[in-house]
Amino acid sequence: MSLREHALSLFRSAVGTVRPAPMLKRALKLQGEECPQLLVNSRAFPLKRDLYLVGFGKAVLGMAAAAEEILGDHLVRGIINVPLGIQESLQRAGMQEMLLKPHSRIQVIEGAKNNLPDPEALRGASAIQELAEGLTADDLLLVLISGGGSALLPAPIPPILLEEKEKLTKMLASRGAAIQELNAVRKILSLLKGGGLARLAYPAQVVSLILSDVIGDPLDIIASGPTAASSHSIQDCLQILAKYNLLHGLPSSVEAVLSSSPPKPTAAEDYSHVCNVIIGSNTLALAEAKRHAESLGYATLILSAAVCGDVGRVAVLYCQLICLLCLHLASLGEGPRGSEVKGNLLQLAAELDIPGLNMAEFLQALQGMEPQKPVCILAGGETTVQLQGTGKGGRNQELALRVGLGLHRARGVEASSLGRCDVIFLSGGTDGQDGPTDAAGAFCSPELVAEALREGLDAEIFLSNNDSYAFFSHFQRGRHLLVTGLTGTNVMDIQVILIRATDRS
Ligand SMILES: Nc1ncnc2c1ncn2[C@@H]1O[C@H](COP(=O)(O)OP(=O)(O)OP(=O)(O)O)[C@@H](O)[C@H]1O
Ligand SMILES: O=C(O)[C@H](O)CO
Numbered sequence: 001m002s003l004r005e006h007a008l009s010l011f012r013s014a015v016g017t018v019r020p021a022p023m024l025k026r027a028l029k030l031q032g033e034e035c036p037q038l039l040v041n042s043r044a045f046p047l048k049r050d051l052y053l054v055g056f057g058k059a060v061l062g063m064a065a066a067a068e069e070i071l072g073d074h075l076v077r078g079i080i081n082v083p084l085g086i087q088e089s090l091q092r093a094g095m096q097e098m099l100l101k102p103h104s105r106i107q108v109i110e111g112a113k114n115n116l117p118d119p120e121a122l123r124g125a126s127a128i129q130e131l132a133e134g135l136t137a138d139d140l141l142l143v144l145i146s147g148g149g150s151a152l153l154p155a156p157i158p159p160i161l162l163e164e165k166e167k168l169t170k171m172l173a174s175r176g177a178a179i180q181e182l183n184a185v186r187k188i189l190s191l192l193k194g195g196g197l198a199r200l201a202y203p204a205q206v207v208s209l210i211l212s213d214v215i216g217d218p219l220d221i222i223a224s225g226p227t228a229a230s231s232h233s234i235q236d237c238l239q240i241l242a243k244y245n246l247l248h249g250l251p252s253s254v255e256a257v258l259s260s261s262p263p264k265p266t267a268a269e270d271y272s273h274v275c276n277v278i279i280g281s282n283t284l285a286l287a288e289a290k291r292h293a294e295s296l297g298y299a300t301l302i303l304s305a306a307v308c309g310d311v312g313r314v315a316v317l318y319c320q321l322i323c324l325l326c327l328h329l330a331s332l333g334e335g336p337r338g339s340e341v342k343g344n345l346l347q348l349a350a351e352l353d354i355p356g357l358n359m360a361e362f363l364q365a366l367q368g369m370e371p372q373k374p375v376c377i378l379a380g381g382e383t384t385v386q387l388q389g390t391g392k393g394g395r396n397q398e399l400a401l402r403v404g405l406g407l408h409r410a411r412g413v414e415a416s417s418l419g420r421c422d423v424i425f426l427s428g429g430t431d432g433q434d435g436p437t438d439a440a441g442a443f444c445s446p447e448l449v450a451e452a453l454r455e456g457l458d459a460e461i462f463l464s465n466n467d468s469y470a471f472f473s474h475f476q477r478g479r480h481l482l483v484t485g486l487t488g489t490n491v492m493d494i495q496v497i498l499i500r501a502t503d504r505s
Contacts (some may be wrong), residue, residue: 003424004443006296007496010289010376011482015430017288018211018280018489020062021097027209027279028070030277036139040207041277049138049205052317053078053106054128054197056153056351057146057223058431059211061086062098062488064106064144070143078106079131080125080144081152084113089486098488117154117166125155125192132197135204141208143197147213148488149223150183155191159253165189168246168254175244179214184226184232185240188261189254192464193224194232195266198274205273211280213490215306215381216355219276227274230265234258281305282380282491285430287495289378298376298498299369303362307381307495309352311395314383315402317348318425322403322446322497323410325375326417328366329501354381374500382492391467394435396427396493397442398468398479403427404444405459411446424498428482431490437469441482441493448480 001009016022029039036047051074055064061082068075087108090098100106111120111128134139156165168189172182187194198206208227210219221230237258241247251257282305293300303321309313324341327333342363349359369375383395403425411418428434428441449459451473462471472481 003422003498003500007424007426007443007498008482010293010378011426011428011494012484012498014285014289014494015484015487015489018430018491020059020286020488021066023211023280024063024066024070024120024184024209027277028067030070030072030074032123040209040275043275045140045205045207047074047140049140050076051140051142052076052131052135053142053144054083054131055080056128056149057211058083058148059145059489060144061090061100061108061147063146063209063211065100067142067144068100068106069150070105073107077131078136079109079124079127081109081111081121081128083115083148083152084110084120090488093486095486095488102158104382112148114168115148115151117151117162117309119162121152122154122162125153128153128197129192129200132201137203139204141201141204143208143227145208145223145226146211147193147223148191149226150186153223153226154190155196156189157191157257160189160251160257161253164251164253168250171246172240172244176179177240177244178401180218180221181240183221185237186224187230187232188237189257190224192195192226193227194220194230195225195271197226198271199266202273206275207498208274208276209279210276211491212278212282213492215308215492217281217426219279223244226478228276229268229271233265234261234263278353280489280491282494285491285494286378289494293376293378297374299373300376300378301362301365301369303377304354304357305380306355306357307379307383308354309383311383311385311399312402313348313352313398315406317345317352318403318495318497319406319410320344320348321377322407322423322425322499323414323418324366325377325497325499326414326423328369329371329375330417330420330464331371332417333367334404339410372407374498377497379495385466387466389465389467391462391470392435392437393466393468394429394437394439394441396429396434397416397437397439397472398466399427399495400425400442400444401459401463401468401471404448405463407444407446408449420502421499422502427493428484429493430487432484432487435469437483438483439469439472440484442468442472443480443482
């Protein structure tokens with residue numbers, strides 16, 4: 001198998017492990033006939049009670065189908081809110097296993113066109129609210145949550161209107177608010193977000209199974225934490241609105257809610273009837289890819305599952321890392337050039353401030369790797385692209401092209417090391433869709449940009465117009481695009497770097 005085939009296989013194994021069916025089967029089990037119990041990550045919940053299910057998010061249809069299969073007749077009733085058109089898309093893609101069976105006890109409501117709350121999503125949220133409010137101490141509510149859940153569970157606190165809340169969220173997003181900031185505001189203005197759903201379901205036992213699409217897997221931010229204690233106060237919300245210059249000119253309904261909200265969020269003790277479990281995440285996906293890479297014979301390290309920041313700076317980080325790995329394989333890592341590159345990496349890591357990444361420790365681990373083995377570095381997260389052009393692309397294709405360009409430029413300086421290695425870099429969105437394109441991401445190598453130039457394609461020109469998809473589609477007829485189709489899951493993006501020494505020395 002070529003490096004490229006290996007990279008593709010690693011990406012597929014990472015995504016495969018966080019697909020709804022395997023994920024649910026790992027997390028949720030039924031045990032016992034006489035006194036049945038629901039086992040959630042080994043915690044037991046007796047099923048003397050009636051079992052209900054609600055869910056909201058882009059991956060929830062497949063999660064619900066898998067859950068219903070496990071729960072069988074124990075499930076009394078369910079309601080899920082999923083993106084508009086998802087049933088038809090999955091049907092067309094031949095992904096029957098992600099659809100509910102014809103006589104399912106789970107009602108499906110589709111809404112939130114273009115990932116924005118709309119009257120359909122509001123209708124679904126009201127149905128979920130009604131179900132939760134009607135539960136008793138004898139009931140158990142299973143909640144399925146995935147990314148996109150915020151738009152699919154809109155329940156503005158009266159007198160705020162849906163349009164008013166949508167406009168505010170849109171303005172925050174267009175002014176560059178991060179998902180943590182956006183959802184901190186959403187929580188304060190919503191009945192169901194920020195733990196609201198769990199509070200309404202009390203005294204029923206609530207068990208939430210969560211697929212994380214946020215860096216660091218924060219329970220109270222993913223889908224705006226409808227079953228988690230919120231760590232945000234009204235003061236945080238006001239500060240965020242002030243930061244984005246939105247404090248003045250708020251609709252009077254929003255002002256009314258802000259001024260009547262309790263200053264502090266509900267205390268964590270009030271969620272003792274809730275069990276929140278992350279069942280899928282970028283970290284889990286990377287761990288599976290690592291196992292697979294090791295079985296293929298690679299010395300493997302995970303850089304981080306929280307790589308974030310400007311796509312251009314992240315590309316520089318990956319280029320420097322690849323250069324260092326090539327120096328290592330050429331036994332030049334401890335020389336003056338190696339020290340220089342390590343210094344650059346430490347500086348870049350400090351600048352990007354990637355949560356939880358200790359670059360010094362990572363470099364130490366890298367130094368300890370056997371130089372005879374091919375190397376695999378895995379990473380994940382979500383970069384930011386500041387759109388400047390009018391082209392078509394996505395974060396992953398832009399990142400791959402930028403890494404390709406960086407390696408092309410480095411080839412002159414690093415000929416003695418880069419020239420002696422085969423290198424492949426892959427970046428892909430785990431949902432199978434990178435931006436508004438039909439690709440999940442792209443591959444690149446140090447040779448890519450020079451080869452494209454020979455075909456008359458200048459990567460720099462495409463990048464200046466954020467046109468990475470056009471570049472990859474034209475170059476060698478799309479050979480370097482990563483095309484997987486919709487995967488039915490989403491744990492952000494994944495990067496794979498594979499390097500092995502060649503015999504060209
Ligand atoms: N032409 C482009 N070039 C590069 N990136 C782009 C381009 N157009 C859109 N994007 C990026 O694509 C992202 C939106 O695409 P996408 O729907 O894959 O991500 P998302 O909104 O984070 O959803 P999800 O989390 O489900 O993947 C935005 O981050 C945006 O900056
Ligand atoms: O729904 C949301 O809020 C985002 O996808 C983050 O989870």
